[in-house]
Amino acid sequence: MIGRIMKIVSRQYTLLGENGEKHDAILMGKVRRQDVPAAGDLAEAEYVNGRWVIQKILPRRNRLIRPSCANIDQALIVMSVKDPDFSPALVDRISMLIMKADITPVLIITKCDLGIPDETEEMIREYENGPMKVIRTAKDEASDEVAAILEGKISVLTGQSGAGKSTLLNTLEPSFHLATQEISKALGRGKHTTRHNELHSVAGGLVADTPGFSSLDFSHVSASELGSCVPDFIPYLGKCRFNDCIHQNEPGCAVKEAVESGSVPQRRYRNYLGVLEIIQNRKEKYL
Ligand SMILES: Nc1nc2c(ncn2[C@@H]2O[C@H](COP(=O)(O)OP(=O)(O)OP(=O)(O)O)[C@@H](O)[C@H]2O)c(=O)[nH]1
Ligand SMILES: [Mg+2]
Ligand SMILES: [Zn+2]
Incomplete structure (x- = not known):
């Protein structure tokens, strides 16, 4: 068999x-x-x-080492509006690593029942207007939209400890009793309640409830490929004056033009440059 x-x-x-x-x-x-x-x-x-x-x-088809998981269709970046705070820098770094692994990123915004500060709302809208699928969820509400994207696929959950990854699965599948932080506090555990690696059957799909991408390690990503790991940049790739453009200081850069015209959010571009510099500094060390 x-x-x-x-x-x-x-x-x-x-x-x-x-x-x-x-x-x-x-x-x-x-x-x-x-x-x-x-x-x-x-x-x-x-x-x-x-x-x-x-x-x-x-x-x-693909393989992740941390979490150790194969044949993944999509990675759900689980990010809360608060507790812990919404972080576009983190969403962008995680989504770059997911794209690099040839996996489709989806953004799940949890804890919308806690109220969304204006600044956070603006950050969320930037994602909703971009190419990544974005789904908002709230406490005790089983999201039909999340269930629909899980069906027939293998998904991994990723995001900060406490963002609500295990809670999301427990809400979708009431027969589950995945440990959430109330329980781990009682057990006196530190970072990340969920540690083991297992696929769960949820909403007609398979889901790994793992911390995932927690190391944010870019050592396997080159400066020249980083642009292709940013979902918002995809429509502009190949349209720059230089075909080896890394969208930094080059003239005639289609990505920078898209940022200037407002088609790509400034914040997305700043976060890209931040990671690009990390990669460039690392490269110099080894020259
Ligand atoms: N108000 C509110 N609280 C939530 C929501 N989702 C999760 N929580 C709470 O947030 C805390 C953390 O949730 P978990 O599901 O344990 O978070 P996790 O992402 O699995 O965390 P790790 O396993 O440590 O990585 C728990 O106290 C949940 O009850 C939500 O939509 N609204
Ligand atoms: Mg968990
Ligand atoms: Zn460019």
Whole structure:
């Protein structure tokens, strides 16, 4: 059979079959030596001596190391309007890393029931007017829009600790009791309540409730490709005077023109330049 790896706990694998049935499986030694399987991988398994044994991992479309997850369709950036504060710098950095991994970013804005400060509202509108899909959610409201985008897809959740990632899944799937921060405070844990790596069946899709992209590491991103990782820049790429334009100081830059005309928010461009400088400073060190 071909199954989807839902969960890996040490050497024990949980596979989801085509008809929704779950099987425990182990991994053949030769597979482990070739490849490190991840949640989201499709695995070919055979029933041998009373147990399912994974013989092969099928080619994957993409792969994230942190969280360890494969074949991801989209990443939901979960960002609260407050507690913790809404941060466009963080949204932009996370979305660049998601784009670099060839995954579609979606912005989920939580805790709208807490009231949205005017300045935050303005920041949210900038995203709503841009190319990323944006969905607003509030406490105890199961969002049909979130359910609709999850259906039939593999998604990872990402965003700050306390933004409401686990709460979002618990609200959509009332049978879930994923630990949220009220519980982790009682347990005396620090950063990020959710630590393990597992796919959950939610709203007809599979979702990894992992902290995700928490390191914001750009060491694998080059200055020349960073522009293609900014969703708002995509319509202008290839239209600059120089084809190796990094949209910084070059004349005839279509991205800068779009910023000047107001088609791309200033804030988006400033955050891009901030990350570009991090990459450039790092490069100099190694020259
Ligand atoms: N008012 C309000 N509170 C919310 C909402 N969503 C989550 N919360 C609260 O925010 C806190 C953090 O929620 P969690 O779901 O644990 O956050 P998380 O993103 O999973 O955090 P980590 O697992 O630590 O990464 C909890 O106290 C939730 O009850 C919301 O839409 N409105
Ligand atoms: Mg959580
Ligand atoms: Zn340019």
